[in-house]
Amino acid sequence: MxxxxxxxxxxxxxxxxxxxxxxxxxxxxxxxxxxxxxxxxxxxxxxxxxxxxxxxxxxxxxxxxxxxxxxxxxxxxxxxxxxxxxxxxxxxxxxxxxxxxxxxxxxxxxxxxxxxxxxAQASQATLHLAKVMAEGRLGEIRGISAVGKWLRTARYFDRAPWAGRRRLNGIDVVDGVVTNALGHSSAAALLLDGSTGVDDVRSVETDLFRANGIESDDTSTVRITTTRGTPILIAVTLCATEHLEPTVIVHGSQGRAVLSYSSDTLELHEGSCLTRKTLERTDLLANLLDHREDPAVPLYCPFGATGGFTRVVEAIRLAPEPRVIPEALVRWEGEGPDRHPIVRDVEHWIDRAAGELALFSELGAPWT
CATH class of the missing domain: 3.40.50.720 (NAD(P)-binding Rossmann-like Domain)
Incomplete structure (x- = not known):
């Protein structure tokens, strides 16, 4: 049936x-x-x-x-x-x-x-990387960083009344680059660390900014520290020069991995050996149908496994309003619904944040 x-x-x-x-x-x-x-x-x-x-x-x-x-x-x-x-x-x-x-x-x-x-939780690339980490092939995990360099036009924020809002009619929305647009980054990083539960996150530090005329953040760094002691640094923007595929980078004492979760591609740097492969992804609805037919089949992303991510959402919900990036550091391109801001050198600062596991404000990014 x-x-x-x-x-x-x-x-x-x-x-x-x-x-x-x-x-x-x-x-x-x-x-x-x-x-x-x-x-x-x-x-x-x-x-x-x-x-x-x-x-x-x-x-x-x-x-x-x-x-x-x-x-x-x-x-x-x-x-x-x-x-x-x-x-x-x-x-x-x-x-x-x-x-x-x-x-x-x-x-x-x-x-x-x-x-x-x-x-991304149902990607074999994500799950294979989690297995590689658990086996110790990358050595001691010194940190995980998530990089997102996206471009979003005015049309993106005009698509619905809740878009770009922290609250609407007195109700929490908590839209933003970290919580929604590039939310897969944080969720994938937490999964790789084995820290998906609500009690698996020790602290969340937020560093939120915006160039668009919205309430929520569009250019941010967030540092999550898990109860395992792993620092997870999220460095993301919707104000990049061009729209690039997001990545999650694992920094190990004996190797490095780069997960491009949109294309299910994994690069493993183990010593002098580099391997790159694109793997399959299981459809989440198909997985739910399998689970309905046989409850012994686990869900790839059950609700309870989003508790760690929700701790990040909660921290952003309670954080001060995102700070406005000075106009002198923003270049606008396009007209009408295609108009969009580009934050000067934002790619450089995102790469530094990801590499050093540091917040924009700690690095002295010019808009901080």
Missing amino acids: LTRVAVAGVHGHGATHVRNVLRLSDRATLVAVADPRPSADLPAGVEIFASLEQLLEATKVDVVIISTPIQTHVPLAALALRAGADVLLEKPPTASLAEFEDLSAVIAETGRACQVGFQ
Whole structure:
């Protein structure tokens, strides 16, 4: 029998989820979607509802995929779980540690499964690197750094009322380059360190800046120290000269590794030997379907394994407002919705931060 799937939020990344359900048509069937702005690009026979509550009242579903604004994740996930459905929840799963604890309680109460959409966690490149580290092939792990040099235009921040916001109508959103746009970086680094749980993070230091006219950060360094003692340095921007693939770099006493998680590519530098390989990635929805058929099959990214990441979100939520990068250090390019800022020498400072496991302010970056 095919698994009955519903998608909440069908625009933006939600459209990707719709296509993915249709791709898995031998195992699942898309029975309904919920979105206040219905999409015309849906197969015949798919029911359309203005809200997930209406959908769940009218239609029996087995799995709900939630790809909605950040501040709606927890109430919608709780609604679906209590309706008896398993959930695939987009990242960031929650906007605060309190929300994380609330949804954890609902998952325990209902006994349902909740997978979170950190796709890099299901990459064989990520998992192979974690195994290499655990085997000691890179020696003592001195630190992990995540590098993200992205370019985002005004269109990105204009796409939705919550984009670029820390709070909206009094509700925490905590959007930003660290928590959302390049959130995979922090999550992957924590996974590699074996520090995914809420109690696996000892401290989080934030150094948040913005060049865009938004509330949230777009150019930041964050240093996580795990209970294992590993420093994890996140150095990311949405104001780069060009859009490059993000990487997670592992610094070991006997070697170095570079994970390009978007392409599932891994470079291993072990002594004088360099190997580079591109590996496969398991689809998170397919993994959830496998888990439903056989609970002995583990989820690649169960909700509980995002606790360490949520500690980072919580630190950013409580941090002071991002500081504005002086106009003299910003060059603007493009017009209208294509307009975007470029922070002077931001790539240089990101590389230094990643290499030295240091915050922008510690390095004396000019905007600090």
